[in-house]
Amino acid sequence: MPLASLAAALPYYPVNDYGPAMKGMVIGGLGIVHVFLAQFAIGGGMLLCYFQWLAQTGREPHARRFLDGYFKILVLVSFVTGALTGVAMWFTTIQISARTIGLMVDEFHWIWAIEWCFFSLEIAAGYTFLKWGDRLPDTWRLRLLAAYALASWMSLFWINGILSWQLTPGAWADGAGVWAGLFNPSFWPSLVFRTTVAMALAALAAAVVINTMDVDREARRRLILRAAHLLAPMALMPPLGLWYLAVIPDDSRSWLLGGSIAMTMFVGIAAGASVLVGAYAAIGLLLRRLYINGATATLLLALAFGATAAGEFVREGARKPYTVRDVLYSNSITPDELAGLRARGSVVDDPYPLRDAARYPTAQLQTGAKVFRLQCAVCHTMRGANALVHLAGTWTPEQLRMNIAKLQHTKPFMPPFAGPASEVEAIAQLIQWEVAGAPRAWPDTTGDAAALARIAGWLDEATPAGRPGAGASDHRAGGRP
Numbered sequence: 001m002p003l004a005s006l007a008a009a010l011p012y013y014p015v016n017d018y019g020p021a022m023k024g025m026v027i028g029g030l031g032i033v034h035v036f037l038a039q040f041a042i043g044g045g046m047l048l049c050y051f052q053w054l055a056q057t058g059r060e061p062h063a064r065r066f067l068d069g070y071f072k073i074l075v076l077v078s079f080v081t082g083a084l085t086g087v088a089m090w091f092t093t094i095q096i097s098a099r100t101i102g103l104m105v106d107e108f109h110w111i112w113a114i115e116w117c118f119f120s121l122e123i124a125a126g127y128t129f130l131k132w133g134d135r136l137p138d139t140w141r142l143r144l145l146a147a148y149a150l151a152s153w154m155s156l157f158w159i160n161g162i163l164s165w166q167l168t169p170g171a172w173a174d175g176a177g178v179w180a181g182l183f184n185p186s187f188w189p190s191l192v193f194r195t196t197v198a199m200a201l202a203a204l205a206a207a208v209v210i211n212t213m214d215v216d217r218e219a220r221r222r223l224i225l226r227a228a229h230l231l232a233p234m235a236l237m238p239p240l241g242l243w244y245l246a247v248i249p250d251d252s253r254s255w256l257l258g259g260s261i262a263m264t265m266f267v268g269i270a271a272g273a274s275v276l277v278g279a280y281a282a283i284g285l286l287l288r289r290l291y292i293n294g295a296t297a298t299l300l301l302a303l304a305f306g307a308t309a310a311g312e313f314v315r316e317g318a319r320k321p322y323t324v325r326d327v328l329y330s331n332s333i334t335p336d337e338l339a340g341l342r343a344r345g346s347v348v349d350d351p352y353p354l355r356d357a358a359r360y361p362t363a364q365l366q367t368g369a370k371v372f373r374l375q376c377a378v379c380h381t382m383r384g385a386n387a388l389v390h391l392a393g394t395w396t397p398e399q400l401r402m403n404i405a406k407l408q409h410t411k412p413f414m415p416p417f418a419g420p421a422s423e424v425e426a427i428a429q430l431i432q433w434e435v436a437g438a439p440r441a442w443p444d445t446t447g448d449a450a451a452l453a454r455i456a457g458w459l460d461e462a463t464p465a466g467r468p469g470a471g472a473s474d475h476r477a478g479g480r481p
């Protein structure tokens with residue numbers, strides 16, 4: 001098994017609390033900015049190459065001015081901020097999902113080393129062009145830009161493999177090894193899709209920049225039409241989207257296509273915004289050769305940002321309840337650990353104290369708070385985003401017990417509850433206590449044997465012994481082993 005590193009006892013990592021923002025949202029928000037900047041830098045490299053070629057072959061008299069103007073600075077700035085937000089991604093993900101990152105490091109250590117080599121080449125080529133570009137002969141300028149563009153695309157190539165592996169680990173999960181993991185079922189559709197997005201972002205940003213250039217309107221129009229050539233691959237987006245949908249797991253697809261209304265709406269926003277940008281590009285620019293002014297170009301770029309954001313939200317959401325499909329749940333517990341945690345308890349070995357332990361009037365509520373922190377906090381807060389107080393505030397005590405015990409059936413994008421009946425009861429009490437306004441006194445139900453027995457029955461029903469991972473997502477995945 002490739003998962004030897006996960007076989008040890010459940011590891012506990014230091015925990016952080018982001019207040020009203022749930023943890024998943026923190027990663028998601030940062031990820032969206034990072035992806036946008038990084039993809040723009042990649043497309044920007046390609047566009048710079050194209051314009052260098054136009055300039056040196058005499059096809060476009062003003063291309064050189066565009067090249068040496070501030071577009072190249074924009075590309076470099078986005079590549080620097082892309083790198084900064086990239087490091088920030090590491091920092092937040094190791095705090096929020098250390099185990100996922102650990103698994104990635106175990107599996108893809110050398111892949112990251114390869115990516116790092118391309119990244120170094122990207123930096124060297126980019127800065128050399130920035131510093132000496134205007135003094136170099138054309139052939140060298142083109143070589144440098146080609147090296148920059150290729151290297152930045154290659155870093156997308158490798159990292160895309162790791163990200164797509166999280167959703168569709170494919171044959172890797174059956175022990176087929178690191179290359180099977182990298183070239184997993186969604187590797188190619190997602191790589192080609194991201195490449196078309198990168199090119200489109202660069203073309204739209206170029207249209208904004210060209211509008212600020214001090215050349216006559218006809219020259220600007222010609223430059224914009226040249227940049228718009230990088231929008232042409234957007235025509236591939238609909239078939240690429242369908243290809244992607246075809247290779248992702250059945251249950252993820254069903255959420256995108258109506259099963260989860262939030263996700264379906266985001267798919268709609270991503271697709272709708274892309275169609276608008278694409279239609280404008282096809283009809284306005286490529287067919288009717290219209291001039292697009294700065295305001296329109298900025299609006300189109302903003303639409304593209306919206307589409308990117310919605311698309312990344314969908315990709316992250318489609319993975320639930322896993323961070324690595326079938327291998328690691330979003331709360332960093334593995335399906336194989338369920339049985340052990342059910343018997344022993346999920347927080348008895350948790351060495352990290354509660355920051356606000358004195359707030360809770362009973363030991364049972366403290367246990368509930370630890371269970372919440374370990375098993376739920378990656379997707380929920382108590383009172384902020386996706387708040388349990390709002391979601392379950394009107395439920396009766398018995399309803400809370402049952403729905404938490406059968407968590408994966410309550411909503412298929414939640415992992416199974418990974419603890420004994422006493423921990424279900426502890427978090428059910430915690431939610432009621434929070435709903436009641438966190439009063440100073442609260443009954444302790446630890447000794448309510450009848451309630452615990454009912455909960456134990458529901459837990460057994462939801463997660464039968466011997467099939468630890470069995471749950472709603474398994475039978476909805478129809479046909480997957």
Ligand code: HEC
Nearest residue numbers: 320321330331375376378379391392404410411413414415
């Ligand atoms: C992988 C992310 C994830 C984890 C982990 C998770 N949940 Fe959820 N949960 C969700 C999502 C998403 C919803 C749907 C919210 C909505 O409908 O607006 C939800 C809904 C709920 C609801 C309302 C269900 C309904 O039918 O309206 C409750 C109660 C709940 N979760 C409790 C918990 C508890 C308790 C835990 C920890 C033991 C937990 N969840 C862990 C993602 C998660």
